[in-house]
Amino acid sequence: MQLYFREYGKPRGEKPSLVFLHGLFGSSVNWHSIARQFEPDWHCIAVDLRNHGRSPHDSNMGYAVMAGDVLALLDQLMLEKVIPVGHSMGGKTALALAQLYSERVERLVVADIAPVAYDHEFDSILAGFRAVEMEKIKNRGDADSMMKVRIQHPGIRQYLLQNLVRENEQWQWRLNLDDLELCMASIMGYAPGCEQAYAGKSLLIRGELSDYVLPEHEQIIRQCLPDVRIETLPGVGHWVYAEDPAGFVSLLRDFIEA
Numbered sequence: 173m174q175l176y177f178r179e180y181g182k183p184r185g186e187k188p189s190l191v192f193l194h195g196l197f198g199s200s201v202n203w204h205s206i207a208r209q210f211e212p213d214w215h216c217i218a219v220d221l222r223n224h225g226r227s228p229h230d231s232n233m234g235y236a237v238m239a240g241d242v243l244a245l246l247d248q249l250m251l252e253k254v255i256p257v258g259h260s261m262g263g264k265t266a267l268a269l270a271q272l273y274s275e276r277v278e279r280l281v282v283a284d285i286a287p288v289a290y291d292h293e294f295d296s297i298l299a300g301f302r303a304v305e306m307e308k309i310k311n312r313g314d315a316d317s318m319m320k321v322r323i324q325h326p327g328i329r330q331y332l333l334q335n336l337v338r339e340n341e342q343w344q345w346r347l348n349l350d351d352l353e354l355c356m357a358s359i360m361g362y363a364p365g366c367e368q369a370y371a372g373k374s375l376l377i378r379g380e381l382s383d384y385v386l387p388e389h390e391q392i393i394r395q396c397l398p399d400v401r402i403e404t405l406p407g408v409g410h411w412v413y414a415e416d417p418a419g420f421v422s423l424l425r426d427f428i429e430a
Contacts, residue, residue: 173241174248176200176226178218181211188253188278190428191242192218193262196359197297197332197347199225202259206413209421214428219245221265223348223355233355235363239268246276255428259283259413260384261359267396268363270370280374280397281424284382284412286389287396289361296322298353300332306343312336315343367396374400375427377420379408401427 178200190210192203200218207216220227222241242265246254255278258266263285270277300322304315315336319329335347352359374397378385385393385402394400403423408415 173222173228173230173244175222175228175241175245176220177245178204178207180207180216180218182213182215184215184249184251186215188255189249189251190214190216191246191251191254191256191266192216193221193242193256193258193265194218194224195260195262196294196352197224197335198259198262199334199346201225201334202331202414203257206417206421206424210425217245217249221262223351225346229348229351231351231354233351233358235264235268235358236272236366237363238265239272239366242269243273243276252276253278255279255281257281257283257424258285260285260410264362267370268366270372270374271366271368271396274370274372277370277372279372279428280370281427282374282376282397283420284378284384284410286385286393287362287366288389288392290384292360294356297328297332298349300329301345301349304336309343369396369398371398373427375423376400376402377412377423378402378404379410379412379415380404380406381408382410382412384410 194202200220203218207218210216222230256266256269263282267282267287270280300319303322304318309315316329323329335345337346405412405416405419413420
């Protein structure tokens with residue numbers, strides 16, 4: 173699968189590229205402001221994972237498969253060594269890439285996710301998407317009003333509405349809602365076959381107010397990442413790089429430039 177990507181910064185090959193991987197219902201655009209801060213000194217790519225953004229659609233969302241997608245992109249761009257930086261679903265994809273193809277990963281950064289299965293519910297999010305009647309909307313404001321019935325938080329709605337596009341005079345969702353819904357168990361789990369440890373240096377950045385990386389997850393995290401450094405950003409939740417971009421960038425820069 174040929175993934176869509178955005179490219180930033182210096183020429184490829186001077187040092188390992190930063191590869192930014194977004195979370196569920198996101199896209200490469202989520203990382204734009206972070207990638208821009210690194211482009212003076214680093215080559216960066218921000219990727220649309222399968223079923224998201226401009227990348228192709230498929231009914232398999234296993235993490236080994238998604239790591240394979242990223243590997244194929246690295247081969248396409250002739251990137252021998254990279255530093256994956258993944259948030260949430262993208263963090264699990266980055267971890268799977270490091271575990272399965274460690275020779276291609278210089279070091280690893282995971283944002284607010286652990287290699288465990290979650291029981292978080294996304295029914296309200298999916299219902300919010302489904303509540304938007306494409307044939308009735310004239311602009312994004314109309315879509316926001318329809319989505320508000322199911323999703324009260326305006327920040328979440330604006331994040332999800334980044335997926336709304338107008339093509340050929342018709343509004344549509346760019347992501348593949350049908351297969352994402354069918355694959356939710358795979359997305360919330362973690363792929364069999366990705367259990368081996370990644371021995372390289374790794375950084376896990378968690379949000380103090382998030383319930384995605386908990387004390388009981390530390391043992392499995394350290395089994396998968398024996399050389400991990402775990403940092404907590406105070407006062408933020410799951411969206412660590414969006415809620416505290418300065419703190420996130422500081423931790424990331426310190427880690428990759430050490």
